[in-house]
Amino acid sequence: MRLLTEESIEKIAIGAAVLGTGGGGDPYVGKLLAKQAIKKYGPVKLISIEELEDDALVVPVSGMGAPTITIEKLLSEVELTAPLEKMEELLNKKVDVIIPIEIGGINSLMPIAVAAQKGLPILDADAMGRAFPEAQMVTFYLAGYKSSPVTMADEKGNTVVIYPKDGIWAERLARTLTIEMGGSSSVSDYALSGKQVKSAVVENTLTIAENIGKTLMENRSNAQVGINKMLEDLKGYKLFEGKIVDIKRELKGGFTRGHAYFKGINEYTGDYTILFQNEHLIAKKDDEILCTTPDLIAVLDLETGIPITTERMKYGSRVVVVAFPCNYQWRSEKGLEVAGPKYFGYEVDYVPVEKIQGK
Amino acid sequence: MRLLTEESIEKIAIGAAVLGTGGGGDPYVGKLLAKQAIKKYGPVKLISIEELEDDALVVPVSGMGAPTITIEKLLSEVELTAPLEKMEELLNKKVDVIIPIEIGGINSLMPIAVAAQKGLPILDADAMGRAFPEAQMVTFYLAGYKSSPVTMADEKGNTVVIYPKDGIWAERLARTLTIEMGGSSSVSDYALSGKQVKSAVVENTLTIAENIGKTLMENRSNAQVGINKMLEDLKGYKLFEGKIVDIKRELKGGFTRGHAYFKGINEYTGDYTILFQNEHLIAKKDDEILCTTPDLIAVLDLETGIPITTERMKYGSRVVVVAFPCNYQWRSEKGLEVAGPKYFGYEVDYVPVEKIQGK
Numbered sequence: 001m002r003l004l005t006e007e008s009i010e011k012i013a014i015g016a017a018v019l020g021t022g023g024g025g026d027p028y029v030g031k032l033l034a035k036q037a038i039k040k041y042g043p044v045k046l047i048s049i050e051e052l053e054d055d056a057l058v059v060p061v062s063g064m065g066a067p068t069i070t071i072e073k074l075l076s077e078v079e080l081t082a083p084l085e086k087m088e089e090l091l092n093k094k095v096d097v098i099i100p101i102e103i104g105g106i107n108s109l110m111p112i113a114v115a116a117q118k119g120l121p122i123l124d125a126d127a128m129g130r131a132f133p134e135a136q137m138v139t140f141y142l143a144g145y146k147s148s149p150v151t152m153a154d155e156k157g158n159t160v161v162i163y164p165k166d167g168i169w170a171e172r173l174a175r176t177l178t179i180e181m182g183g184s185s186s187v188s189d190y191a192l193s194g195k196q197v198k199s200a201v202v203e204n205t206l207t208i209a210e211n212i213g214k215t216l217m218e219n220r221s222n223a224q225v226g227i228n229k230m231l232e233d234l235k236g237y238k239l240f241e242g243k244i245v246d247i248k249r250e251l252k253g254g255f256t257r258g259h260a261y262f263k264g265i266n267e268y269t270g271d272y273t274i275l276f277q278n279e280h281l282i283a284k285k286d287d288e289i290l291c292t293t294p295d296l297i298a299v300l301d302l303e304t305g306i307p308i309t310t311e312r313m314k315y316g317s318r319v320v321v322v323a324f325p326c327n328y329q330w331r332s333e334k335g336l337e338v339a340g341p342k343y344f345g346y347e348v349d350y351v352p353v354e355k356i357q358g359k
Numbered sequence: 360m361r362l363l364t365e366e367s368i369e370k371i372a373i374g375a376a377v378l379g380t381g382g383g384g385d386p387y388v389g390k391l392l393a394k395q396a397i398k399k400y401g402p403v404k405l406i407s408i409e410e411l412e413d414d415a416l417v418v419p420v421s422g423m424g425a426p427t428i429t430i431e432k433l434l435s436e437v438e439l440t441a442p443l444e445k446m447e448e449l450l451n452k453k454v455d456v457i458i459p460i461e462i463g464g465i466n467s468l469m470p471i472a473v474a475a476q477k478g479l480p481i482l483d484a485d486a487m488g489r490a491f492p493e494a495q496m497v498t499f500y501l502a503g504y505k506s507s508p509v510t511m512a513d514e515k516g517n518t519v520v521i522y523p524k525d526g527i528w529a530e531r532l533a534r535t536l537t538i539e540m541g542g543s544s545s546v547s548d549y550a551l552s553g554k555q556v557k558s559a560v561v562e563n564t565l566t567i568a569e570n571i572g573k574t575l576m577e578n579r580s581n582a583q584v585g586i587n588k589m590l591e592d593l594k595g596y597k598l599f600e601g602k603i604v605d606i607k608r609e610l611k612g613g614f615t616r617g618h619a620y621f622k623g624i625n626e627y628t629g630d631y632t633i634l635f636q637n638e639h640l641i642a643k644k645d646d647e648i649l650c651t652t653p654d655l656i657a658v659l660d661l662e663t664g665i666p667i668t669t670e671r672m673k674y675g676s677r678v679v680v681v682a683f684p685c686n687y688q689w690r691s692e693k694g695l696e697v698a699g700p701k702y703f704g705y706e707v708d709y710v711p712v713e714k715i716q717g718k
Contacts (some may be wrong), residue, residue: 086522157524158532163445167515171519181532340557 003043003052004112004122004206009034010106014216015209017307018230018298018322020104020131022279028309030109033080037116044112045121046206047097049198053124056194057093058273059084060101060127061114064135064152064174075101078283080114082153083188090149091191099123099197101190103205104131104279107310110186122206127190129202129327130296133255133278136167137339139329140190150174150189154181165268176358183251202327207232216305220302223305237326237357239283239290240268241302244317249310260299260313262321272301274321276310281344283321291323292341294352295332298322323353361412362402363471363481363565367426370572371467376666377571377589377657378477378564378680379463380639387668389468392439396475399576403471404480405565406456408557411482415455415553417559418446419486420473421466423494423511439473441512442547445520449508450550458482458556460497460549462564463638481565486549488561488653488686492614492637494533495526497700498688499549502559503580509533509548512539515633535547542610561686566591568685575664582664586679594640596623597685598642598649599627600661603676608669619658619672621680633658633680635669640703650682651700654712657681682712 004012013031016334037266052058061084088094092139095118100111127138133338135147147170150162164170170189178185197268212230219226231238251256255277262272262286272290275282280297283290291297299308302318313319329335333350341348365372372390397403411417420443447454454477459470462485469631474481486497494506508528509521519536523529529548537544571589578585590597601621608617614636621631623644631649635640642649650656656666661677672678688694690711698708 034533039649085489156528158528159522161520161522163518164522169517172539173536176533176535180535 001045001047001121004038004046005043005072006035006038008111008210009112011210011213011217012112012206013213013230014210014307016104016108017185018212018216018300019205019209020102020107021242021276021298021307021309024146030106030113033106033113034109034116037113041119042057044115046124047121049201049203050123052097052194052198054193054195054198056096057091057191058097058099058123058194058197059087059095059188059191060099061111061186061188062101062107063110063184064178064187078157078286079155079186080110080152082159083116083151083186083331084118086151086153086159087149087188087191090151090161094190095120097121097123097194099201100126100206102126102128102131103202103209104128107131108206108209111258123201123205125197125201125203126205127201129205130294131279132294135171135187135189138190139200139327140192141167142329142332142334142338145187145190145192145196145200149180150187150192152177152185152187154185156181202329216300216307220306221305223301223320226305227300227322231322234324235354236322237291237353238319239297239323240264240272240285241266241318241320242272244313244315244319247313247315256277256310258310259319262319265318272321275346277344280310282341282346282348283323289348289351290356291353292346292348292350294326294335294339294350295342296324296326298324323357325353360404360480363397363405365394365397365401367569368397368468368471370576371471371565371694373413373574373575374571375463375467375569377575378568378655379461379466379667380635380657380666388522389465389472392472393467393468393475396472400475400478403474405483406480407483408560408562409555411456411553412683413552413554413557416450416452416455416550417456417458417482417553417556418443418547418550419458419460420545420547421460422543423471423537423546429648432571433669437516438475438512438545439469441518442510442545443473443477445510445512445518446508446547446550449510449520450647454479456482456553458560459483459485459565461487461490461589462561462568463487467565467568468492468650477628481558482556482562482564484556484562485564486560488564489653489687490638491698494530494546494548497549498550498559498561498686500526501688501691501693504549504551504555504559506548508550509546511536511544511546512545516542517642519540535629561688573587575659575666579663579665582660582662585664586659586681590681593683594713595648595681596712598682599623599631599644600625600679601627601631603672603674603678606672606674615669617669621678624677631680634705635705639669641700641707642682648707648710649715650712651705651707651709652703653685653694653709654700655683655685657683682716684712
């Protein structure tokens with residue numbers, strides 16, 4: 001057990017923007033939420049999965065919606081805790097531990113804000129090991145756990161409980177409600193026991209995010225050193241350095257979807273593309289695949305090494321694009337069915353990034 | 360108290376198609392549901408509001424969605440009772456009495472099927488005195504009662520509970536879910552005490568529907584006699600006789616919206632139009648208004664006197680169009696704000712039908 005302070009939040013926000021490039025909202029908004037909450041309610045206990053009791057009630061909280069909207073619609077305190085409180089009411093049991101559903105975007109930081117507000121510990125783990133755009137893209141779903149009941153709230157004062165037929169219907173119904181609620185909502189689902197969580201979680205991911213943030217922040221003035229250290233720590237790869245020459249972005253079905261186009265710079269020549277749906281999903285050089293989902297693609301500022309989310313990519317930015325292997329659970333048949341390139345509509349076979357880059 | 364039998368259902372189905380011309384689905388589908396349930400579980404007790412205990416728990420059940428879809432997607436037994444059972448679970452109390460939320464369409468008959476299945480009595484009353492297309496268009500809303508919690512189910516096995524901020528949000532969130540669920544769902548809301556129900560209900564409406572059905576069925580071979588007797592009983596008006604020359608219908612926002620165009624026949628000359636949104640909302644001769652919502656407009660087959668719902672109007676049909684004054688609660692300022700012509704986007708002032716027709 002250790003305490004997450006305002007300083008930890010600064011680092012986690014940066015790490016979260018590397019591991020999740022859009023998912024569930026902009027990490028810089030999450031940072032404000034989490035720092036405000038710690039200032040008001042005090043530091044948050046971070047516990048490891050070794051410290052988690054088998055019979056503890058563990059509940060994730062997350063934001064749903066297009067990051068574009070979350071940036072403008074800072075979540076209210078009521079919206080933050082309402083899904084958790086509704087879950088306690090439904091299960092007639094107090095929540096013992098909060099867990100981020102994903103690492104990346106606002107969803108690593110918002111649960112810290114909720115934990116501070118409720119005086120609860122947060123687990124050093126998540127259910128993706130990165131960020132993904134849809135609710136069923138979690139290791140809990142791969143392991144066969146039920147997402148039901150799903151509790152949701154908006155900032156207007158509406159609360160909804162969904163008892164979905166399965167994880168896919170949880171996503172469909174929660175997504176359509178989120179759109180009707182104005183484009184963003186807060187959600188709790190997969191209320192599980194400590195024992196269940198231990199069987200299907202990705203470990204230490206808040207600490208990993210914090211370490212990434214520490215490495216990049218300490219090397220701001222010499223970004224290449226920081227980036228290389230991070231790639232070494234996480235067994236990642238540099239895909240290319242480039243300048244953003246065009247971005248096509250649209251809000252569709254509750255997601256921000258689009259393409260970013262790059263021109264290679266320094267020793268990198270040729271044209272590069274990143275396809276995204278909240279998260280960066282595919283990186284290409286001309287027609288050659290460099291990395292695909294479920295492996296992770298992140299875009300960093302070339303000068304500072306600070307990650308740039310899908311929302312904040314701008315024409316003219318000079319960037320480094322990096323990639324990391326995903327957690328092994330995503331490389332199973334079911335994992336690829338749920339979050340591989342074909343699920344997102346790309347007619348591309350998945351090849352592990354270390355195979356592509358190792359050539 | 361008296362018993363509703365399969366024979367009563369035949370009559371109520373016809374009366375329901377006069378009082379609600381589309382609302383919540385086609386009454387002929389409702390007839391199948393209610394008759395099946397009575398055959399299987401036995402007749403249903405119909406109780407008057409004098410027989411209703413003040414502390415009884417009274418819960419409406421209804422179908423939501425475009426009639427076009429409900430016709431094709433006959434509700435399953437699970438979908439029928441799931442919202443009621445979820446309501447009992449939430450309130451930790453058994454439902455004592457079922458009430459139709461509206462008279463008209465499937466929604467007068469589906470609650471009878473549920474009552475049969477659950478062995479519960481049904482109240483001889485409803486919360487509209489007719490049918491309307493949106494969830495907040497109920498006398499319970501006019502009286503200031505809360506619709507929350509709203510329970511919903513679909514035939515796939517999804518159940519949802521909404522705790523809406525207000526009646527308008529109940530409609531918005533339930534409607535968007537219904538569309539995502541495939542276009543139809545079953546709903547319970549406004550779980551009220553007997554005392555609350557008595558203060559804001561429209562009385563005797565199942566009996567009124569049954570009497571309309573009886574009158575029209577007995578006079579099938581001489582429709583004019585039946586129609587005239589019905590108009591006399593309900594203080595209604597014949598607007599015109601005509602032939603349907605065109606129908607424009609579209610599925611939009613979960614409703615069937617459109618126009619029906621008529622050419623006057625017999626002693627009626629000129630061109631007539633009915634504007635509908637699930638229900639017939641406005642009848643016009645050229646540009647002259649003959650009747651507007653919240654007063655009731657119904658279309659009957661000229662030869663048989665049997666009502667024709669918005670869904671079943673066909674090119675070439677020869678029809679009689681009639682109108683009835685609505686319940687007084689709809690003529691209040693709030694009533695007109697909620698269900699008057701302006702709410703539906705028609706720039707028309709409401710004038711009571713007896714004023715227009717009395718001239």
